Amino acid sequence: MRAVDGFSLEIEESEVFGLAGPNGAGKSTLISLLLGYLAPTDGSIRIAGLRPRDFVERHGIGYLSELVAIPPRWTLDEALKRYGILAGVPVEQLTARIASVIELLGLEEQRGKRVKQLSKGNLQRLGLAQALLREERVIILDEPTHGLDPVWTQRFRDIVQALRRPGRAIFIASHNLDELQRLADRVAIIDHGRLQRVVAPRGASRSGANPYIITVVGDPALVLSAFPQAHLRGDGEYELPAIDLAALNAGVAVLLSAGALVSSLRPSHSVLEQHFREAVGGTGRGP
């Protein structure tokens, strides 16, 4: 059985590229292939024209794995020193570089702690810190906000935004579609090891072809006249099937001009979520 099959994809320099898929879809296998930890049985992978292992051994990749595996007896400081040395950070820059990522990830109070004493969130931040020790051309983040609290999840998004720069490709695999929607320029949706589709989530969002939830205080007949395909969900809340922005605004204008009050209007789910549902269907495995 092939974990990844019939997969053809090109990721641009300077791009933040997302990868979404249900559990067991092949995300981790794909990342292992990108790092050269697995070799494809068929086909080929090239990073900047080199085989993955050759690229990694020549340039390195900033990589955060889903499960952060670091020897438990190492202290946080020691772990970063070791990874920094192996990453080839020059001696004279190592201390400053470690201090910089520790500050960036808010790990100052954890410096002397052993890895086994770190909470899940702090361990995840240490995993990200070691990935950022060097200015890498390629960064791969596998479930990067796994175990982070909401504050650090938001902080992580800011960090990724700050990592964007010309010539650097950032690859993020995540269960969190909202995260990919916010961060990624394009998102590949995979299932059963096959590429289902590639979505540009923010570009698609601007086109407005989304389903919405609208809550209206007023006559239901009025709502149905403005939005003939609306479904009543209860308490004045209606689900609008995929509708573009122009049609949405026209319908709202009809409601308002007829004296109805719109108390809320929101997308029923993100563009990416919509694509994900269509691509993966009711697998029950969830993103």
Add this chain to the structure above:
Amino acid sequence: MNDANHPNDARARQASALGRYAPIALRDYASNQGAATVIVILLIGFLSTMPLFRGLGGAPVRLRQVPLATATSILLAILPQLVLFGTIFATNGIVANDRKHGYFRFLFAKPISPTLYYAMTFIVHGIGLVIATLALMGIWAATVRPMFTPALVAVVAIMYVAYGGIGLLCSAAFRFDWVSLVAVLLVANVAWALGGNGSGPLHWLLYALPPVHRTSDLYMMVAGEGRSIPWQSIGWLAGYGVACFLLAMVVIRRRPLGVA
């Protein structure tokens, strides 16, 4: 950016990084495998010399005054155990642990070749075992008899190459590496003992096994007494170890680090 656009630049940078990492790897060895080796051999040495000091076989012997012949005889009994335990500890999990625990994921996302990394670790552990041997010799000199046997250090180093090469190969190829190493050595010892004097095609199969029948030639170097250096046995043992080491490098290079 620290990019190496030419493979030679990359190799030079890897060598530099591994050179900087080697002292850390040596410290790791000292606090783990080295300490374990010293403790186990101290226990074996204690149990081997205690009857002398207690006078169980005659008049008690005083500290540092064990006769040379007796001291050498005990040393010859301890040496194979130092070699065996020292090598098992030094190579146990050297590759397999990184695979099993997933430590390879961050390690080899760095611009480092796994083959060079494990070759460096193997060499550093060998140096560590020699240092542990020197420490044990110091303790021996302070307690049993003031003597320094350079041949013992040489024998440990050669046997580390011989057994350690096999250990590294087992660790690269199997998950239960130390068990594999012990099993290989057990099979080799039994096979050479039973069939070493035979002839015919089956006899030649023995040469695929580690040449353990030649270890006694090396161990006898410690006895001194004007014995000539057994170059042929050294060649067989070291050659077999080097061949296993090179095969281990191929396995590390070829065998996927991850699991689909």
